Amino acid sequence: MNEVLENILTRRSVRSFKSEQIKDDELNLILKAGTHAPSAMNKQCWQFTVIQNKSKIEVLAKVIREALGRDESYNFYAPPTLILLSNEKDNPNGLADCACALENIFLMANSLNIGSCWINQLKAICDEAATREILTSLDIPENHIVWGMAAIGYPNATPKPHSIKNGTIKFIK
Numbered sequence: 001m002n003e004v005l006e007n008i009l010t011r012r013s014v015r016s017f018k019s020e021q022i023k024d025d026e027l028n029l030i031l032k033a034g035t036h037a038p039s040a041m042n043k044q045c046w047q048f049t050v051i052q053n054k055s056k057i058e059v060l061a062k063v064i065r066e067a068l069g070r071d072e073s074y075n076f077y078a079p080p081t082l083i084l085l086s087n088e089k090d091n092p093n094g095l096a097d098c099a100c101a102l103e104n105i106f107l108m109a110n111s112l113n114i115g116s117c118w119i120n121q122l123k124a125i126c127d128e129a130a131t132r133e134i135l136t137s138l139d140i141p142e143n144h145i146v147w148g149m150a151a152i153g154y155p156n157a158t159p160k161p162h163s164i165k166n167g168t169i170k171f172i173k
């Protein structure tokens with residue numbers, strides 16, 4: 001099978017991670033893939049914030065839990081690496097650009113047998129005081145929204161494949 005398609009078909013969202021940290025050269029490949037994603041008008045005005053500090057990941061999860069009334073189990077699935085994809089608030093393509101970067105990240109990770117999952121909850125609460133305070137402490141610019149996060153690590157479980165809906169492709173000839 002074409003190896004790009006095979007990578008796409010075998011990627012699954014992973015929601016259980018080993019605590020062992022991924023290797024720096026693996027992280028660098030993942031970030032290279034992310035930063036080579038397309039961006040509208042090639043602006044590349046995103047920021048990739050990589051957190052590999054367990055307690056900082058836990059503090060961020062706690063702030064989100066408190067803002068959204070989530071229970072203690074909300075912890076991004078406790079990944080050893082969390083990548084925050086942020087972009088300028090007034091960039092109308094900020095979310096689309098970050099989504100392209102995230103998919104590149106997921107596919108590169110999959111090709112290295114590293115698990116990944118999109119974590120979505122931060123985007124709506126970036127400008128709440130407690131959230132902005134922690135984002136600022138992570139060097140995320142005040143004018144940025146975190147559109148998505150990638151939980152990354154060696155998988156601790158093998159997610160099952162899911163079916164693909166029929167009828168989502170229309171041909172007009």
Ligand SMILES: Cc1cc2nc3c(=O)[nH]c(=O)nc-3n(C[C@H](O)[C@H](O)[C@H](O)COP(=O)(O)O)c2cc1C
Pocket residue numbers: 011012013014015117118119120121159162
């Ligand atoms: C925009 C977006 C937001 C998502 N947010 C979350 C999330 O917050 N938590 C989570 O566990 N998975 C999240 N996912 C993962 C989806 O649930 C997952 O991609 C979907 O169930 C299909 O499964 P697959 O990724 O294994 O193909 C998100 C995916 C997308 C594209």
